[in-house]
Amino acid sequence: MVAPVSPILDAVIAVNIIADLILKFKDFGIEVNLENIASKIAEQEAAREHNISQLNEKMGAST
Amino acid sequence: MKRLIKALCTISFLVYAMGLTGCANQTATEQISAQTKDPAAIAKAIYLDSLAVYNDALTTYLPYVELVKESNPAAAKMIYDKFMQADAVLQDFKRWSQRGLPGNMDQKNFRALIRDLSIEIAKQIDKGGQ
Numbered sequence: 001m002v003a004p005v006s007p008i009l010d011a012v013i014a015v016n017i018i019a020d021l022i023l024k025f026k027d028f029g030i031e032v033n034l035e036n037i038a039s040k041i042a043e044q045e046a047a048r049e050h051n052i053s054q055l056n057e058k059m060g061a062s063t
Numbered sequence: 064m065k066r067l068i069k070a071l072c073t074i075s076f077l078v079y080a081m082g083l084t085g086c087a088n089q090t091a092t093e094q095i096s097a098q099t100k101d102p103a104a105i106a107k108a109i110y111l112d113s114l115a116v117y118n119d120a121l122t123t124y125l126p127y128v129e130l131v132k133e134s135n136p137a138a139a140k141m142i143y144d145k146f147m148q149a150d151a152v153l154q155d156f157k158r159w160s161q162r163g164l165p166g167n168m169d170q171k172n173f174r175a176l177i178r179d180l181s182i183e184i185a186k187q188i189d190k191g192g193q
Contacts, residue, residue, distance in 0.1 A: 044114035058128040
């Protein structure tokens, strides 16, 4: 008989596994090569700036 | 708990979507390493992977910022500070990538930082949804 496990613990374990999956299976949709890597970095840098701006906006005065 | 399930669904969908697209689930570092041994190119690939992971974590968190902020302002501030800490590491990675020094970029620790941050976010979303 399997001992009952806390739903929260279950959820934390699930999140742990999914976080690992994300980090393991991250890819870029298209081939990254020596020719396009600079443009891929530029795209991600633009996304980072946008995301940080959104985060700062949502955090408001508390930051 | 319902909100955590929602978050899990969102994250699961991301994993699913990422699995459907792209080239055999290879990271940029793996792809570039297969093409060249040039440390400058590999350093750029590590930086790209780190940027992408950071953006994924931040994009996943953004819809829940207000929820966490309302339920636990201290936790929201802590998550914000950790994102800024990760961002500072990213800026170091950028400098090292520009100098072509992949050995100075601790990708494993950076991923562990983002992973722990993602777990903390999920816990806070769970608490906020109860």
